[in-house]
Amino acid sequence: MAPAFATRAVHAGASPDPVTGAVISPISLSTTYKQAAPAVPIGSYEYSRSSNPNRVEFEAAVAALENGRYGLAFSSGSATTAVVLQALAPPGSHVISGADVYGGTHRYFTKVAQSHALQVSFTTNLVRDISTLVRPGSTRLIWVETPSNPTLAITDIAAVAQLARQHDLLLVVDNTFLSPYLQTPLALGADVVVHSVTKFINGHSDVVMGVAVVNDDGLHANLAFLQNAIGAVPSAFDSWLAHRGLKTLHLRVRAASENALRIALALADQVPSGKVLQVNYPGLKSHPGREVVKLQHRNGSGGGMISFRIAGGINAASAFTTATRYFTLAESLGGIESLIEIPALMTHAGIHEADRQKVGVYDDLIRLSVGIEDGDDLVNDILQALDRATGDHFLEIG
Ligand SMILES: Cc1ncc(COP(=O)(O)O)c(C=O)c1O
CATH class of the missing domain: 3.40.640.10 (Type I PLP-dependent aspartate aminotransferase-like (Major domain))
Incomplete structure (x- = not known):
C-alpha cells in the first residue's frame, strides 16, 4: 500500500x-x-x-x-x-x-x-x-x-x-x-x-x-x-x-485552514452589519466554486488564504491593515505567521486599475494569509481591527 x-x-x-x-x-x-x-x-x-x-x-x-x-x-x-x-x-x-x-x-x-x-x-x-x-x-x-x-x-x-x-x-x-x-x-x-x-x-x-x-x-x-x-x-x-x-506541511496547512475557516465565517457574519462587503473563501458554502472545491481539494478544505472587501474604501482598508496585532502587514503568504496586505497597493499594484477591477481586485480588497497561531486570538484580532477601521466610517455615514 x-x-x-x-x-x-x-x-x-x-x-x-x-x-x-x-x-x-x-x-x-x-x-x-x-x-x-x-x-x-x-x-x-x-x-x-x-x-x-x-x-x-x-x-x-x-x-x-x-x-x-x-x-x-x-x-x-x-x-x-x-x-x-x-x-x-x-x-x-x-x-x-x-x-x-x-x-x-x-x-x-x-x-x-x-x-x-x-x-x-x-x-x-x-x-x-x-x-x-x-x-x-x-x-x-x-x-x-x-x-x-x-x-x-x-x-x-x-x-x-x-x-x-x-x-x-x-x-x-x-x-x-x-x-x-x-x-x-x-x-x-x-x-x-x-x-x-x-x-x-x-x-x-x-x-x-x-x-x-x-x-x-x-x-x-x-x-x-x-x-x-x-x-x-x-x-x-x-x-x-x-x-x-x-516535512510538517500537512500539520501547518491543516492548522492554517482550520483557522482560516473560522475567520472567514466571522467575517461573513459581519456582512449584514455592512462593515464587510464580501468574503472570498473557498471553504464557505456560499463560494461559487464550492462544488468543484469539494471534488478538487482534500476534505473540501478552503486552505489558508482569504480575501474580503471592507466598507469604507481604501482608507478603511489601510486602517485595518495597521490595526491588527497578530496579522503583520507584509507581502507573501503561506508561513506559520499570519500576514495581511492590500493587493491593489502591494502585490498587484503593477496591474492596471481597470484590469484589476475587472477581476475583482478593488482598492478595498484585503488579503489574509492565515497562520497557525491560536484560532481564538486570530478571530478576535480580526474583529477588533474591523471595529477600529470601520468605526469612523460608520459614524460619518450614520
Ligand atoms: C501564486 C504564486 N506563484 C508564484 C509566485 C512567485 O514566487 P516567488 O516569489 O518565489 O518568485 C508567487 C509569489 O508570491 C505566488 O504567490
Whole structure:
C-alpha cells in the first residue's frame, strides 16, 4: 500500500547518511565533486549547479507529495515560471492564462515574455473560453492558478485538462495557494505543477525558492536541460531548509485552514452589519466554486488564504491593515505567521486599475494569509481591527 501523505512528507527523499548514520542529511556545500578519472565522477555528482544532494532530496520529496515522478527546483517561483515558459512555449507561440494570476506571473506574461514574441490571452473563465481563445497552430499551453490570487476564484482543473487534451495543449497549474496537501493537479490531468516554495512548502518565510513537478520523461528532460543551462537553481542551504519545512506541511496547512475557516465565517457574519462587503473563501458554502472545491481539494478544505472587501474604501482598508496585532502587514503568504496586505497597493499594484477591477481586485480588497497561531486570538484580532477601521466610517455615514 502506498504510504499516506504525512508519511511521505516525513520520509520521501530523506534517508540516514550511509557514511555517518546521520538521521538528517548534512548540508552539502561543495560546489564540485572529485572524479575517479576524467569524466568519471565518483558518485552521482559533478558540479553543484547541475545537481546537488540537498536539492535532489528536496526534489524527490516534492515529487512524492505531488504524486509526480520528477521534481525540479529553482531559485524562486518566478524563475520556475520563466523556465517553464521558455521550455514549453517557443517564440511566437500563444498561451491562454487565467486572468487573476499572481501579479509577478502577469508581469512576466505582459512585460518579459513579449521579448520572446510570446502572446497571452487572459480570461476569468477558462472552462468557458478556451475553445474560443485557442489559436490553431500557435496556442501551446494553458496556465491556471486555482484558487486564484487574490480573489480565490476556483477553476475546475479536470475540466480544463479535458479541454487541453482536446486541443492538444499542455496544462500548467500553479499550486502555490493550496500546496500538495490540499490539491494534486497532476492527478487531475495537468502536465506541469509549479510552486513558489517560498510560501506553504517551506512555510517559515525564510527561503525564496520554486519547484516544478512533471510525470513525462520528455518534459523532464527539457526542464532539466534548462535548469542547468540557465542556472537559476537554489542553494544547498535553501534546499535543506525547504526540505525541513516540507516535512510538517500537512500539520501547518491543516492548522492554517482550520483557522482560516473560522475567520472567514466571522467575517461573513459581519456582512449584514455592512462593515464587510464580501468574503472570498473557498471553504464557505456560499463560494461559487464550492462544488468543484469539494471534488478538487482534500476534505473540501478552503486552505489558508482569504480575501474580503471592507466598507469604507481604501482608507478603511489601510486602517485595518495597521490595526491588527497578530496579522503583520507584509507581502507573501503561506508561513506559520499570519500576514495581511492590500493587493491593489502591494502585490498587484503593477496591474492596471481597470484590469484589476475587472477581476475583482478593488482598492478595498484585503488579503489574509492565515497562520497557525491560536484560532481564538486570530478571530478576535480580526474583529477588533474591523471595529477600529470601520468605526469612523460608520459614524460619518450614520
Ligand atoms: C501564486 C504564486 N506563484 C508564484 C509566485 C512567485 O514566487 P516567488 O516569489 O518565489 O518568485 C508567487 C509569489 O508570491 C505566488 O504567490
